[in-house]
Structure formats: C-alpha cells, structure tokens
Amino acid sequence: MIRPTLVRLAESIGTRPLNLQEASASLLPPLPLFRQILRTHRHLPAEMRSMGDDYVKAEFRRHKAIDNPLHIIGFLSQWKIYLDGLPRGPDAKFNFNGKKLDPQLLEKMSEEQVGQLYELMNATKDVWKA
Template identity: 70%
Template sequence: MRVSLLRLAESVTSKPLNLQEASATLFPPIPLYRRLLRAHRSLPKEMRGLGDDYVKAEFRRHKEVTNPVHIIGFLSQWKMYLDELPRDAHAKSFSGKRLDSTVFEKMSPEQLGQLYELMHATKDVWKPIPEENS
C-alpha cells in the first residue's frame, strides 16, 4: 500500500513524497471537515455562514470520489485553506488572497461556473450597510 501510494505521488509531482511529512500535513476527510468548521468559528458571522455552507457542499460532492489522485488533491487543497485561516478567535481579519492565474487557467468549465457563483454570493454578503444619520 505504501509503495503504491509513493509511486502515485511521484507520478503527480516531480518532488518525491515523504510519507511521514505527508501524513503529518494531511488529515483524513472527517477530521479535516471538523477542523474546517471549527476554524470558521473565528470568522465574522456572514463569512462563517458562507464558509460553512461551502465546506459542507464540497465535502458532500466529493463523498463518492475513489480516484486517489483526486482525493489527495482535494484534501491537500482544503488543508492549505485551513492553514490560511486565522487561528485566534479574536482575529477577525481574514481577507483571503488573489487566485493565481495559472490555477485559474487550469480550471474546468464546471469549476469556473462554481467560482462565478461564489463570486456573486460573496458580493451579497459583503455589501456595505448604509449608515443612518439621525
């Protein structure tokens, strides 16, 4: 099992996989899912709701995936996202980052559609609330 995982990882990347390092950085799906939802607790209310819904939907969509390359990619991308989230409950400043153009170019039409929907959903969440002058 370990040898086949090593060969699979080497075929995906030019850098050989260190199994100890990989197991230390990747979480199984359920613990990763739980950590993501816990990490969202430190986000502002609107951002937390949007993030929780998105995480739940993505994990549901990928529940039946059996391709090991897709599973490793899915888990590693969500782990990278988890690492970007603020760790402190008092840290309310999560601004995200720009999408790398090379990643954007590699997206499938379905992924681009999801990104477009996400863009519109976030615009509604972050509309400035007009202040009333009394």
C-alpha cells in the same frame, strides 16, 4: 458515508506527512479536516460563517465518492491550505483582502469549476456589501 478506499488512503496520508508547497503540515483525513474547518469557522463573522459552513459541507458531500487518489490528495491538500490560512482563536483578526488566482490554475479548471468560482465570487460580494 465515505468510501472505505478513501478512508484507507486518507489514513495513510495522515500518518505519513507530505511536503505540500503551501501547507504547513501533513494532510489530514477527510473527517478531521472537515471538523477542524467548521471549528475554525466559529470565529468568523456570522454572515461569513454561514456561507463558509454551507460551502464546505457541500464540497465535502460532493467529493465523498471520489476514488481517484490524485483527486483525493488534491482535494485534501487544497482544503488543508485553506485551513492553515484561517486565523484561529476568538481574538483572531480577519483581514480578507483576497488573492489573485494563478492563471495556470484557472486554465486547468473545468467549465463547472469556473462557474462555481464565479458564483462564489458573487456570493461573497453580497456579504461584504452588508
């Protein structure tokens, strides 16, 4: 269960749009954002959908007890940016060329985050080889 403070903060964020650098709209509360991501994944190829759904579920589960407002906003904004970058609809064309990671962002990551990013990179390489 998501903590009440997280829900209150997310609801207040959802009613007051933030200007995010790359996101096209305001932040969404955690549960609607989670659901929209999984709905959008329905149009991915089967291997990508399976991996993406598992990853999203694990990340939201891992972050449901966070109390720090900065971490909450950062988490929600990055997932919103991800959602906005996904093609939508059954006729969507998927072109996964990848993006270069900003070196400054990489420097700010913890060792655990870098390890997780490395594991994700290796998992996606296996999917695309098939």
